Amino acid sequence: MATAPSVSYSMTVRLEVPASGTAVSQLTTVVESSGGSVTGLDVTASGHEKLRIDVTIAASSTAHADEIVQKLRGIDGVALGKVSDRTFLMHLGGKIEMTSKHPIRNRDDLSMIYTPGVARVCTQIAAHPEDARRLTIKRNSVAVVTDGSAVLGLGNIGPHAALPVMEGKAALFKRFAGIDAWPLCLDTQDPDAIVEIVKAIAPGFAGINLEDISAPRCFEIEARLREALDIPVFHDDQHGTAIVVLAALHNALRVVGKELGDVRVVMSGAGAAGTAILKLLLAAGVKHAVVADIHGVVHAGRPDLVGADGDSPLRWIADNTNPDGVTGTLSDAITGADVFVGVSAPDVLTSADVAAMADGAIVFALANPDPEIDPALARQTAAVVATGRSDFPNQINNVLVFPGVFRGLLDAQSRSVSTSMMLAAARALADVVGEDELNANYIVPSVFNERVSGAVAEAVREAARQS
Numbered sequence: 001m002a003t004a005p006s007v008s009y010s011m012t013v014r015l016e017v018p019a020s021g022t023a024v025s026q027l028t029t030v031v032e033s034s035g036g037s038v039t040g041l042d043v044t045a046s047g048h049e050k051l052r053i054d055v056t057i058a059a060s061s062t063a064h065a066d067e068i069v070q071k072l073r074g075i076d077g078v079a080l081g082k083v084s085d086r087t088f089l090m091h092l093g094g095k096i097e098m099t100s101k102h103p104i105r106n107r108d109d110l111s112m113i114y115t116p117g118v119a120r121v122c123t124q125i126a127a128h129p130e131d132a133r134r135l136t137i138k139r140n141s142v143a144v145v146t147d148g149s150a151v152l153g154l155g156n157i158g159p160h161a162a163l164p165v166m167e168g169k170a171a172l173f174k175r176f177a178g179i180d181a182w183p184l185c186l187d188t189q190d191p192d193a194i195v196e197i198v199k200a201i202a203p204g205f206a207g208i209n210l211e212d213i214s215a216p217r218c219f220e221i222e223a224r225l226r227e228a229l230d231i232p233v234f235h236d237d238q239h240g241t242a243i244v245v246l247a248a249l250h251n252a253l254r255v256v257g258k259e260l261g262d263v264r265v266v267m268s269g270a271g272a273a274g275t276a277i278l279k280l281l282l283a284a285g286v287k288h289a290v291v292a293d294i295h296g297v298v299h300a301g302r303p304d305l306v307g308a309d310g311d312s313p314l315r316w317i318a319d320n321t322n323p324d325g326v327t328g329t330l331s332d333a334i335t336g337a338d339v340f341v342g343v344s345a346p347d348v349l350t351s352a353d354v355a356a357m358a359d360g361a362i363v364f365a366l367a368n369p370d371p372e373i374d375p376a377l378a379r380q381t382a383a384v385v386a387t388g389r390s391d392f393p394n395q396i397n398n399v400l401v402f403p404g405v406f407r408g409l410l411d412a413q414s415r416s417v418s419t420s421m422m423l424a425a426a427r428a429l430a431d432v433v434g435e436d437e438l439n440a441n442y443i444v445p446s447v448f449n450e451r452v453s454g455a456v457a458e459a460v461r462e463a464a465r466q467s
Contacts (some may be wrong), residue, residue, distance in 0.1 A: 004039040005058035014081035095167045111339040142181045142207040150214035159185035177403030210235040215272040232417045238276030240398035245428035249442035252384040265289045266337040269344035289321045342372035349373040349421035355381045393441035404453040408460025421463040428459035
């Protein structure tokens with residue numbers, strides 16, 4: 001699939017060009033003829049004979065950016081200066097920082113914020129541990145915990161390389177929900193060690209956000225922590241994705257005039273996200289679902305449902321889906337389906353597969369960065385198409401959910417995350433899109449819609465209080 005220029009591969013190139021002639025217009029021509037996009041052109045210094053120009057360019061990949069720079073270097077009379085990758089510049093020194101809520105201007109401030117005044121607060125909490133939520137940052141803090149084993153689409157890149165993602169997650173918590181989140185990248189991938197570490201640091205937090213931990217270990221780690229801790233534990237890769245998918249599906253079905261309990265859903269992907277999506281869809285009322293993985297359709301007769309250590313995670317899927325006993329490949333299962341949800345790999349779905357679906361077909365091709373099918377191809381026959389990408393309509397993005405979910409959990413002082421809370425969050429997110437706004441290209445709101453986080457938080461708060 002051809003990739004359009006993206007701000008993710010944005011760079012600023014400093015060039016010195018002749019003050020007269022056509023050099024400036026040549027710059028734009030070279031960039032655009034190379035498939036790039038000029039998004040800014042600033043003269044930063046001028047003389048009688050030379051101009052210094054900063055050109056900001058969007059490319060489609062690192063290799064594409066290098067190609068454009070080489071072509072700029074080849075323009076007669078142009079001297080190439082510094083080339084700055086704007087994404088890397090944004091990450092220099094990290095993206096988050098800790099700031100004090102109170103100025104420390106004199107000895108009085110120091111005595112109250114720290115010793116000796118702080119001792120009185122410590123004594124109060126020692127006598128009444130529940131006051132930690134009232135008198136410390138605990139009331140508004142979330143730990144973003146990873147072992148670096150399944151980072152974005154990059155795989156097992158380890159804790160150091162995972163840190164930029166966790167910093168970004170913390171920044172989103174603050175921007176969209178006012179929550180103070182702290183990235184904790186653990187140098188172990190042993191489930192026992194991860195559980196013990198998180199249990200040990202839990203007193204300082206009101207919630208735990210597990211992030212980018214590979215399946216099937218993530219299931220065990222989350223289950224054990226939920227059992228052990230008195231604060232909510234939420235694996236965003238599983239449940240955040242599931243909530244947004246359910247919200248988007250509610251609205252996509254409104255577009256095509258179908259009901260959740262009547263549609264046939266086919267899923268590609270049986271990992272952490274796929275399993276969580278499936279469970280939430282079933283809890284919401286889906287009655288007919290079929291799941292396929294790299295080995296084909298999951299059904300009761302598959303030999304890999306039992307492994308050396310007992311039942312595999314596929315056993316639950318086989319026991320709770322595929323009521324008609326479908327076997328074979330994804331293409332075999334997709335015929336006549338109303339909904340496709342993919343959280344698997346690029347190009348596993350063809351145009352012919354989508355054409356074979358029912359009228360009013362809904363396709364959620366969510367593999368990132370390259371979806372299960374080119375969205376343009378899917379739209380030729382599907383009524384509604386969504387992806388995980390920001391350069392197509394209907395982006396299924398977890399940032400629509402996790403800030404509001406945790407805002408609601410923290411405000412309600414919840415000790416857990418329940419299915420009812422996740423269903424409430426999905427319905428609230430769907431309802432942000434009004435009837436006058438809803439169409440095939442707008443089934444989920446923008447991540448910058450100011451109503452999103454508050455609506456999700458309020459729904460989760462109410463569900464938490466009821467439970």
